[in-house]
Amino acid sequence: MMAQLLIYCVLIAVTRLTLGREIPSPPYIVKQPPTEEVMFHVEKDGENDKPFYIECEASGEPAPTYRWVKNGKPFEWQAYDDRISQQPGRGTLSIAKPQDVDLGQYQCFAENEYGIATSNSVFMRKAELNSFKIQAPISLSGEEGKPFKLECHPPDGWPKPVVRWIISYTNGSLKAINSSRMTLDPEGNLWFSNLTKQDSTDNFMYACAATSPTKLEYKIGNRVLLNIVSTTASAALNKYPPEKQYVTKKQEVALRGKRVELFCIFGGTPLPQTVWRKNGNLLQSSERITQGNYGKSLIINVVDFDDVGSYTCEVSNGIGEAKWYSIDLRVISAPYFTKQPERQNASEGETVEFRCEASGSPKPEIKWIYNGKPLEYAPTNERREVSKDRIVIRNLEKKDTANYGCNATNYLGYVYKDVYVNVL
Ligand SMILES: *[C@@H]1O[C@H](CO)[C@@H](O)[C@H](O)[C@H]1NC(C)=O
Ligand SMILES: *[C@@H]1O[C@H](CO)[C@@H](O)[C@H](O)[C@H]1NC(C)=O
Numbered sequence: 151m152m153a154q155l156l157i158y159c160v161l162i163a164v165t166r167l168t169l170g171r172e173i174p175s176p177p178y179i180v181k182q183p184p185t186e187e188v189m190f191h192v193e194k195d196g197e198n199d200k201p202f203y204i205e206c207e208a209s210g211e212p213a214p215t216y217r218w219v220k221n222g223k224p225f226e227w228q229a230y231d232d233r234i235s236q237q238p239g240r241g242t243l244s245i246a247k248p249q250d251v252d253l254g255q256y257q258c259f260a261e262n263e264y265g266i267a268t269s270n271s272v273f274m275r276k277a278e279l280n281s282f283k284i285q286a287p288i289s290l291s292g293e294e295g296k297p298f299k300l301e302c303h304p305p306d307g308w309p310k311p312v313v314r315w316i317i318s319y320t321n322g323s324l325k326a327i328n329s330s331r332m333t334l335d336p337e338g339n340l341w342f343s344n345l346t347k348q349d350s351t352d353n354f355m356y357a358c359a360a361t362s363p364t365k366l367e368y369k370i371g372n373r374v375l376l377n378i379v380s381t382t383a384s385a386a387l388n389k390y391p392p393e394k395q396y397v398t399k400k401q402e403v404a405l406r407g408k409r410v411e412l413f414c415i416f417g418g419t420p421l422p423q424t425v426w427r428k429n430g431n432l433l434q435s436s437e438r439i440t441q442g443n444y445g446k447s448l449i450i451n452v453v454d455f456d457d458v459g460s461y462t463c464e465v466s467n468g469i470g471e472a473k474w475y476s477i478d479l480r481v482i483s484a485p486y487f488t489k490q491p492e493r494q495n496a497s498e499g500e501t502v503e504f505r506c507e508a509s510g511s512p513k514p515e516i517k518w519i520y521n522g523k524p525l526e527y528a529p530t531n532e533r534r535e536v537s538k539d540r541i542v543i544r545n546l547e548k549k550d551t552a553n554y555g556c557n558a559t560n561y562l563g564y565v566y567k568d569v570y571v572n573v574l
């Protein structure tokens with residue numbers, strides 16, 4: 151009986167060696183959700199419901215099994231009838247007919263007998279765009295030649311809706327506003343450098359439009375009828391010195407890697423010219439730094455730490471005194487790796503080292519993960535030496551095979567890398 155069992159086992163072992171020539175290895179994540187928040191859409195009437203996917207795939211031998219955690223608790227996706235399913239042989243979840251309850255923080259774990267790999271943890275958030283307050287068009291009047299402001303009160307939404315002003319003709323067609331005399335500020339207000347006769351609404355209205363950045367959906371509201379009152383003097387003789395309309399606050403903060411736009415909107419007649427300086431030096435336009443809104447804004451794409459400084463706009467139109475305004479720009483940053491750990495194959499008796507270094511502002515904190523749990527919960531190992539940005543395991547034994555993850559975090563976000571040591 152014993153002998154038979156033994157032969158049986160040997161047979162199985164031989165078959166596995168000859169057929170599946172794979173070398174055993176802990177799981178390694180090859181597809182996963184992003185670290186940044188992801189939006190999903192909930193349809194009110196169920197029409198046009200697109201499923202969304204939360205990806206998770208790992209290599210490993212034997213093939214790993216998957217489980218999910220949502221908001222820190224095991225996520226039993228089977229409990230959602232057929233609405234949520236897992237792709238066969240993968241961890242990826244497919245969520246059909248997204249609903250409000252799908253909101254939350256999701257994380258995937260891929261496991262086999264050699265280790266547990268941890269995926270990024272992602273916050274799934276519902277995209278929303280509310281409507282404007284229902285309101286009849288309002289009538290305003292302004293004086294020809296003077297600066298003027300149209301106020302928009304856009305509805306709430308997530309992500310923050312993109313706001314602009316449009317011309318809505320009585321025949322039903324819409325036209326975007328694009329004029330050096332009219333500038334939109336980031337809060338949605340439209341600033342006229344001066345008012346002219348053509349700005350009065352004869353066959354059109356001004357309207358504010360809010361658009362969802364992730365969805366082809368827009369809402370219109372805050373309709374305005376504008377009457378221009380003529381001045382007694384000839385319009386051609388109008389002269390108004392530069393007048394501050396909207397400026398970015400004095401202490402502005404930009405996120406590294408993103409785009410920032412600094413505003414200096416001044417009215418006046420003739421149209422004021424704007425010159426931008428950084429720390430006193432004239433700013434040359436480059437591929438990364440350009441002027442927007444006919445010079446009334448400065449756009450910095452892919453912000454980096456060397457963009458920190460004092461930005462000044464000088465505004466003049468030959469009437470009265472030139473005006474200037476300064477903005478101090480500070481740069482903050484989500485963590486990013488400067489050295490990430492790598493997965494390693496090793497033999498018994500060898501030494502392995504995992505390095506993990508990250509930058510960011512504020513300076514990130516580093517947290518190590520062992521087989522899906524904080525390293526503090528790992529079985530003690532006197533051959534393992536852990537410091538802030540390094541783990542060294544000496545004199546390796548077979549049982550040291552495991553997954554290690556490094557999570558660099560600050561309040562702006564995190565970066566995560568999950569690797570393994572495979573002692574063969
Ligand atoms: C890393 O740590 C942050 C902050 O504690 C946490 O929100 C995030 O989910 C962690 N990432 C992973 C992959 O565990
Ligand atoms: C308004 O400004 C424009 C551009 O500077 C100028 O051409 C126009 O004459 C001004 N109109 C009035 C009424 O002041």
Ligand SMILES: *[C@@H]1O[C@H](CO)[C@@H](O)[C@H](O)[C@H]1NC(C)=O
Nearest residue numbers: 319320321322323324353354
């Ligand atoms: C509506 O009127 C505007 C201004 O007169 C014109 O430019 C536009 O072509 C018209 N659109 C339609 C559909 O008739």
Ligand SMILES: *[C@@H]1O[C@H](CO)[C@@H](O)[C@H](O)[C@H]1NC(C)=O
Nearest residue numbers: 314326327328329330443444
């Ligand atoms: C606005 O008009 C200017 C000049 O006519 C043009 O170069 C620019 O591309 C237009 N901008 C938009 C957003 O349509």
Ligand SMILES: *[C@@H]1O[C@H](CO)[C@@H](O)[C@H](O)[C@H]1NC(C)=O
Nearest residue numbers: 173174175492493494495572
């Ligand atoms: C470790 O070995 C496995 C199996 O042979 C291989 O797929 C993997 O690329 C190796 N990893 C490294 C870091 O050498």
